Amino acid sequence: MPLLDILPQLIVNGLIAGSIYALAASGFSLIYYVVKFQYFSHGAIMSIGAYLFFTFMNLMGLNYILAGILTVIGCVIATLLSNWLLYLPLRKRKATPAIILIASIVLLIFSSSLMLAFFGSSTKAISLAKHNKTFDFGIFTITLVQTAIIVSALILFLFLWIILKKTKLGKSMRALADNKDVAQVVGINPEKIYNYTFIIAAVLGAFGGILLGLEQNLYPRMGVPIIIKGFISSVVGGLGSVPGSIIGGLFIGLAENVGVLYLPTGYKDVISFSVLLLFLLFRPQGILGVKMRNV
Amino acid sequence: MYEYLIAVFAYIFIYIILVVSLNLAFGFTGLVNLGHMAFFGVGAYASALLTLHGIPWYIALPASGLIAGSFGAVIAAITVRLKGDYFQIVALGLAFIAIAVSRNWISLTRGALGLPGIPDIIKNNFYYMLFLFAVALLSVVFLYWLTNSETGKIFQAIRDDETAAAVLGKNTYLYKVLSITISTFFAGIAGSLFAHYISFIDPTIFDLEFFVIILAMLIVGGLASISGSILGVTVISLLLSAISFVFTNISPELIGAMRQMLLMLILLLILIYRPRGMFGKVDV
Secondary structure (H helix, E strand, O other): OOHHHHHHHHHHHHHHHHHHHHHHHHHHHHHHHHOOOOOOOHHHHHHHHHHHHHHHHHHOOOOHHHHHHHHHHHHHHHHHHHHHHHHHHHHHOOOOHHHHHHHHHHHHHHHHHHHHHHHOOOOEOOOOHHHOOEEEOOOOEEEHHHHHHHHHHHHHHHHHHHHHHHOHHHHHHHHHHHOHHHHHHOOOOHHHHHHHHHHHHHHHHHHHHHHHHHHOOEOHHHHHHHHHHHHHHHHHHOOOOHHHHHHHHHHHHHHHHHHHHOOOHHHHHHHHHHHHHHHHHHOOOOOOOOOOOOO | OHHHHHHHHHHHHHHHHHHHHHHHHHHHOOOOOOOHHHHHHHHHHHHHHHHHOOOOHHHHHHHHHHHHHHHHHHHHHHHOOOOOOHHHHHHHHHHHHHHHHHHHOHHHHOHHHOEOOOOOOOOOHHHHHHHHHHHHHHHHHHHHHHHHOHHHHHHHHHHHOHHHHHHOOOOHHHHHHHHHHHHHHHHHHHHHHHHHHHOOEOHHHHOHHHHHHHHHHHHHHOEOOHHHHHHHHHHHHHHHHHHHHHOOOOOHHHHHHHHHHHHHHHHHHHHHHOOOOOOOOEOO
8 A cells, every 4th residue: 555545544643643732732831821931730730631531431430521521620620729839839939930840840740649649550541432433534534532632622722712812811811921010010910810821721731631531541640741742842833822832732743643654653752852853953933933032 | 778778878879969960050050951861861871882882881981971961062052042941941852852762762772671781880789889979979079169169159150140240251151051061971970870880771761750859859958059969869868768668568659659749749848938948058
């Protein structure tokens, strides 16, 4: 079979992976844009989302809509707690963004050992088999779950775009991102807006975690590799740009999967890391050309 | 018990070199090098590969320091000139790239299988521990001298106010590259000593889980304080070994998780409530 015949399938696979990467990247990037630090604990929220959904669906036998709602609520609570107990005190004592970044990595590792303590090291799978079926389009196949992954990611990005561009909240967030002092002068309360921003990131993380859990197995440190991909996607798309991070996520997902045409499948990581290296060296401002912030 | 204590101290001496060298860049010069473990790993892999190919350790040990240090110099030369987050982002990106290279360059590193059978420098563990003590002592004395020298003063001036240091006519770019180069040289030396001690290395050496332990030692001890780093390494190492000793009836998996949670919790509390750690000269 000529290699190009599998290209449509590879593009579909790339979009599936890319949607999940983009969810990791958009939460990471949203916090970087508004709250100004590299938000690695977004990976923790995604793994908590996956494990909560697994608990509600498989262990408690709830239906998937109820399980999904409870998972989002759980992730929002966990995210707000992380802001109030960790990031807020650090902001109050004027810690540098580098220190807040370290705290977020520490929280990520903390949560992976928490998952290990609760669920053990064996991998878990969310079984949706009875809801799943496969569509065959001739040039490619896709399962119902995979279609749901792409569609729900797109819906989330649409909502994110509407919030950022069309609402008063989005306007405040952008004002805060551009210049905190000026924003405060015109009566924006930063901490209030930060809370809303964390809630939006939590929703992205909850869905990102659920979708990741549907696409692969669950294991305690699953939050680490996915947020590394989110970080790479954000840098490639343009760090600090939310639309850029979504483009970056889709780009990395596609590059990894279409790259299989030329390289063995084990080299997926090499592709994304090589893309990262090329961007860091030659285009640090990313695809969308965001200027490096001076912090 | 005796063997166990020797192992605890062997690790303490290796980590002292690693943490004090990280402190040179992070604490004294204000360069948050989140890719420090990449240089430790490069040193470990370099030394392992050289000795596995028949090169004696007394060449491989300094060579791994030089290889890690040259990598550090090149990365620093490219990145520290640019303003803002750039150095930090590249350093972190580098750590992730190191994972991918060590996992996937199978013909060189055997990928996830790792490199077994790295030859000992000294067969007897007790004498090797003494050797590690000597190397750690030499490194600490050198770094202590460096940080108290004219150069060390300039490093700290750059950390406190780079513009002022530049106005006084100091080439801050060169000093930052120098700081990273020396720091990563010692990270490479520590990596080499580590590889020869445990005789097996694999890509997990680059993992964030390992790096946060090193960060905990640095931050608990305190930034810009060499005695703080030594104490930080000792306290954390003894604490972690004590946990394994006390809870012998719990599965090793759960103990690992508990140790990690406890350590991360301590680190977060220090970050929030005691940013100077035990002996730090500046806030983290």
